[in-house]
Amino acid sequence: MSIQxxxxxxxxxxxxxxxxxxxxxxxxQRLALAKLLFDGDDRHITAETLHxxxxxxxxxxxLATVYNALHQFTRSGLLREVVVDSSRAYFDTNTTGxxxxxxxxxxxxxxxxxxxxxxSSLPGAPIGKVLSGVEVVxxxxxxx
Amino acid sequence: MSIQxxxxxxxxxxxxxxxxxxxxxxxxQRLALAKLLFDGDDRHITAETLHxxxxxxxxxxxLATVYNALHQFTRSGLLREVVVDSSRAYFDTNTTGxxxxxxxxxxxxxxxxxxxxxxSSLPGAPIGKVLSGVEVVxxxxxxx
DNA sequence: AGTTAGTTTAGAGTTATTCTAATTTATATC
DNA sequence: GATATAAATTAGAATAACTCTAAACTAACT
Numbered sequence: 495m496s497i498q499x500x501x502x503x504x505x506x507x508x509x510x511x512x513x514x515x516x517x518x519x520x521x522x523q524r525l526a527l528a529k530l531l532f533d534g535d536d537r538h539i540t541a542e543t544l545h546x547x548x549x550x551x552x553x554x555x556x557l558a559t560v561y562n563a564l565h566q567f568t569r570s571g572l573l574r575e576v577v578v579d580s581s582r583a584y585f586d587t588n589t590t591g592x593x594x595x596x597x598x599x600x601x602x603x604x605x606x607x608x609x610x611x612x613x614s615s616l617p618g619a620p621i622g623k624v625l626s627g628v629e630v631v632x633x634x635x636x637x638x
Numbered sequence: 639m640s641i642q643x644x645x646x647x648x649x650x651x652x653x654x655x656x657x658x659x660x661x662x663x664x665x666x667q668r669l670a671l672a673k674l675l676f677d678g679d680d681r682h683i684t685a686e687t688l689h690x691x692x693x694x695x696x697x698x699x700x701l702a703t704v705y706n707a708l709h710q711f712t713r714s715g716l717l718r719e720v721v722v723d724s725s726r727a728y729f730d731t732n733t734t735g736x737x738x739x740x741x742x743x744x745x746x747x748x749x750x751x752x753x754x755x756x757x758s759s760l761p762g763a764p765i766g767k768v769l770s771g772v773e774v775v776x777x778x779x780x781x782x
Numbered sequence: 783a784g785t786t787a788g789t790t791t792a793g794a795g796t797t798a799t800t801c802t803a804a805t806t807t808a809t810a811t812c
Numbered sequence: 813g814a815t816a817t818a819a820a821t822t823a824g825a826a827t828a829a830c831t832c833t834a835a836a837c838t839a840a841c842t
Binding site (some may be wrong): 520541557558561581582583 | 790795798799801807808809
Binding site (some may be wrong): 502519578579580581582583584594595598599604606607610611612613615616617618619620622623624625626627628629630631633634636637 | 716719721722723724725726727728735736739746748750751754755756757758760761763764766767768769770771772773774775776778779780
């Protein structure tokens with residue numbers, strides 16, 4: 495059975511497994527959110543954009559549940575938070591190490607293609623601390 | 639006259655000049671804030687920490703004025719904003735290109751010593767965009 | 783000293799997010 | 813399949829970090 499056929503026949507199985515593996519009950523709300531997030535290409539979202547999407551898909555989910563799910567997905571490694579804006583949180587479905595462009599005018603977040611940037615001679619963490627992540631953000635503006 | 643003597647004799651002159659050059663009237667409030675920020679080593683602050691400091695120095699300044707000043711100082715190049723936390727804005731008195739450690743447990747922000755990190759093969763900005771900054775944040779946690 | 787444009791401020795407003803306590807639901811067990 | 817129960821969801825209130833507004837104040841020019 496091809497991936498496409500499987501997708502048509504049992505549209506939720508992949509996502510159900512993913513939630514179960516993360517120790518999260520596959521509720522109606524989490525399924526709808528996970529499907530939007532993980533069923534397709536990698537994405538960058540905020541709580542508000544994801545909430546708008548899930549509502550547009552005619553699944554009634556409260557904003558509180560969207561926030562809960564984003565944090566649970568992040569805690570269990572299904573998502574990664576990307577800090578680019580001091581006024582709202584962005585999440586990335588690509589949890590592997592990579593870096594970002596952030597358009598300060600539009601709020602658009604996009605990946606820097608692998609190989610187009612590299613961080614060398616990483617410093618050691620200060621004593622008593624452990625490294626938890628390295629993020630490079632290249633800020634851009636729409637040309638005046 | 640040595641820098642120290644100058645500091646003792648005319649404690650505000652340097653800071654007054656700095657504000658005037660930035661096109662900002664040297665008011666009582668801006669002078670007190672600028673003195674805390676620029677009269678000494680480089681610093682990392684938030685609106686709340688700076689407000690607490692200026693109040694502790696017995697200068698009455700409203701929080702709104704602290705926010706106004708931080709933005710004006712940033713716009714005129716006296717400060718740089720560092721985005722490390724999606725819930726509050728940090729500012730750095732060192733406006734030259736350098737990178738940061740951020741302790742996710744304590745909220746402490748510190749410089750990565752020059753030469754201990756380097757970003758190579760910077761990508762070009764997407765078409766229609768201009769580069770506005772490159773930030774590397776190395777996140778650390780207090781050891782469990 | 784008087785004028786005026788720039789600055790400060792209290793307090794109200796806004797936005798993103800978190801909390802709370804009541805209701806609902808998934809799942810383990812009978 | 814019905815039932816118990818722990819987990820999840822939700823509305824709405826609460827919070828935190830700003831931002832705005834319009835009135836009072838002040839720096840600096842005349």
